[in-house]
Amino acid sequence: MGIRVAVAGASGYAGGELLRLIAGHPELDLVAATAHSQAGSPLSVVHPHLTGLDLVLGATGPEALADADLVFLALPHGQSAALAAALAGTVKVVDLGADHRLQDAGAWIQYYGGGHAGAWTYGLPELPGQKAAIAISTRVAATGCYAVATTLALAPLITAGAVSPDDVVVVAASGTSGAGRAAKAHLLGSEVMGDLSPYKVGRHQHVPEIKQATGARSLSFTPVLAPMPRGILATVTALPTGTADPRQVLQEAYADAPFVHVLPEGAWPHTAATYGSNACHLQATVDIDSGRVIVTSAIDNLGKGAAGQAVQCANLMLGLPETAGLPMYGVAP
Structure with missing residues (x-):
């Protein structure tokens, strides 16, 4: 037993x-x-x-x-x-x-x-x-599902002082299973397939959790319902505070984390690659125009x-x- x-x-x-x-x-x-x-x-x-x-x-x-x-x-x-x-x-x-x-x-x-x-x-x-x-x-x-996808992408950068805790912007797409199993008209297949729709814009309940877990002081979060049953793809952007390499910061933070993988240079996360697993895939870069740090995170929202x-x-x-x-x-x- x-x-x-x-x-x-x-x-x-x-x-x-x-x-x-x-x-x-x-x-x-x-x-x-x-x-x-x-x-x-x-x-x-x-x-x-x-x-x-x-x-x-x-x-x-x-x-x-x-x-x-x-x-x-x-x-x-x-x-x-x-x-x-x-x-x-x-x-x-x-x-x-x-x-x-x-x-x-x-x-x-x-x-x-x-x-x-x-x-x-x-x-x-x-x-x-x-x-x-x-x-x-x-x-x-x-x-929370959005919270873990965002926190794993952002928390090490704020902790290391590599990005500012102010003016963090997150846009994240989730599969329909994130809304639960109860019957809802807007989750019907004919409503969801072939469509992307934002929801709870500027008022999603995971915002205070993300701020608590990451140390972010101000956060703009836009969740998007995607035509897939499961998975989350989050794009997190923040203002750099210096010249630290965000990818290296993430690699060092998760060197001993069995489920978090910073992908090889040039490879970007896909939700399908995490399907059915407890993994989180990350990639980071610096926007050549705005200079903002960009981290993309993929997880299975049910994993x-x-x-x-x-x-x-x-x-x-x-x-x-x-x-x-x-x-x-x-x-x-």
Whole structure:
């Protein structure tokens, strides 16, 4: 018997990806998977790609999760805090929602609304000191998908003093799975295919998280819905403070990071290259006209942007190798 884990919110896209990763993990045993409207449904009906996992989704509640050593919460924003509070203190928890990411209660109220549940250890192991902090934590808040794509591109440059924390500009395109699985008219195939559309322009909820994680002071962020099921491509630009080579700064920052790859000179990230993996691909240059530093980042929003990141954090919390059970490479074509 391995380490017992449970997934609350298993019917969604991130929950399904968690189940897939757990099924292939050498040390984790799934003891419960719960849902709300899909409770009572066979897992293979909800997630046909997981046919062979003989499991019926239970109703979400603390009793259904009580036998787990570690619980993953893959619930809509605002629904994790109450359930986490009802779990025993001895149970480790990784929350994929936003409830415990922000330290600033005012930022939570401004961007999410409702009461602020308080901040947990931030679940991005590649930030300085975070791997050790996650390893000793019982409660970890996994990152937002846009936040990890942007933070990995930007944080080392601000930390090194290579770019200014002011006037950071980000344009990032995401696949439709980032919007969740609920039926929405604007996510219908006939609406999305052949179209790019910006949304939540100037008010996206990941802005305060990115600022908190990177040290950026002002950030203009434009998210774009792209006609693909999964993946994020973020282009991050910032003003240089000197002549530091941004690519070298990133290479040094991630020299020992198994999932972050600074691509060879001249090669640029593609979302498809990270599909199905926990990898982040980066490339950097300096704009020959404006002089701004440009970093492009690609991730799988359900991998490094959600379930993969959560399993990476769980591995650290459980004293396992950071890479256990996680795909290092993408799927092609």
